[in-house]
Amino acid sequence: MKLGDIALEYGCELRGDPDHAVTRVATLAAAEPDAVAFLANPAYRGQLAATRAGAVILTERDADASPVAALVTANPYLVYARLAARLHPLPAVAPGISPAAVLAADCELPASCAVAAGAVIDSGARLGERVQVGPNACIGRDVRIGDDSRLLAGVCVAAGSRIGARCVLHQGVVIGSDGFGNARTENGEWVKVPQLGAVRIGDDVEIGANTTIDRGAIDDTVIEDGVRLDNQIQVGHNVRIGAHTAIAALTGISGSTTIGRYCMIGGQVGFAGHLEIADHVVISGGTAVTHSIRRPGVYGGPASGPDEVSRWRRNAVRYQQLDDMAKRLRRLEKWAAQAQAGED
Structure with a gap:
């Protein structure tokens, strides 16, 4: 499937050769020129510079860093899902x-x-x-x-x-x-x-x-x-x-x-x-x-x-501080008791 056709069908902005054809999907690390990869999770951004994919589906934020053709979209994972289903269809039912x-x-x-x-x-x-x-x-x-x-x-x-x-x-x-x-x-x-x-x-x-x-x-x-x-x-x-x-x-x-x-x-x-x-x-x-x-x-x-x-997240952090807070509270209670005794 040509990149130009992919961009048109899935509403992407193509930055690259519209006539380049791909036949499958793959990860950024394993892709070859006949494959399309995607970048949706920032944890994998480090793999982008070395990818050999024919194209990468990604957001505008990452497009300039792509060394290969870019299919730019607001939702790379959704476009990937639809394209993967297109390139890797399930076998037809054998009645x-x-x-x-x-x-x-x-x-x-x-x-x-x-x-x-x-x-x-x-x-x-x-x-x-x-x-x-x-x-x-x-x-x-x-x-x-x-x-x-x-x-x-x-x-x-x-x-x-x-x-x-x-x-x-x-x-x-x-x-x-x-x-x-x-x-x-x-x-x-x-x-x-x-x-x-x-x-x-x-x-x-x-x-x-x-x-x-x-x-x-x-x-x-x-x-x-x-x-x-x-x-x-x-x-x-x-x-x-x-x-x-x-x-x-x-x-x-x-x-x-x-x-x-x-x-x-x-x-x-x-x-x-x-x-x-x-x-x-x-x-x-x-x-x-x-x-x-x-x-x-x-x-x-x-x-x-x-x-x-x-x-809940704030309280989870405070849970880690409970022991220190308990010690401070005891010190305050002791100080208050001493102050009360001095007044008496």
Whole structure:
């Protein structure tokens, strides 16, 4: 693809030869003249001077330092993502059903679907066009899966779940397992609460490996359009995650919590149940969210609960000063006691 065409298609200012062609993307350090690299993180600015890339996608601030052609844009990472998808497209679906797959007689799937060895598709399941079902994946009774979705090896989608179009479920994802609902008797024994809802996943959702999303207790658990879930996330029953929210690995979301749209949640965040998180909230990694967050903003904090991140950072610095402050306080108390005794 010629640099001039890239600049035109992705709205960049090109500083270099418009006829130079590239075929792939690469890092600044490893790129050759046939590759495009990008610079979005200042930590890698030191690699720019020595790059051999055919072009670098970067901001106006770094453009003059580029020794090769520059594709100047306000958002280099976004342009890189779109160009990488263009230069490295996924293989087209190779339609067909492995003879080692097990399909119920009344499941429905178009001829354009691909079903790998060991996959199981249960009664009443209905797949859209060009759906890919990976090895040993299990599609439960009455499941619906939209066009162009991909379920990789070992994915399990339990009965009644709904998955939209163009979704990606990575290895080991479990959709629609029972939520953790138990009632306790007077004797301290547990009685399982039937989990009667399902899971509804919108379009263009990506779910990382070994993430689990529980079915609702009565109403459904809902993942709206464009959500991004990292690996090993636990989503409890009746949780709702708003459109275009991204959540990093090892986060746990307790039942009936609602997370708004366009949120960004760091890794290892823990949410208590029955909370409401506003749209456009950012939560730092490792935060224990114990109460609802009603206003957009950046929040973070340890097990004491989330706080506005600027105040939390100030308090984190002060924590390191607590011992010195305690000693000064004792000296002041001693001085005050001595002064009081002198007055008496």
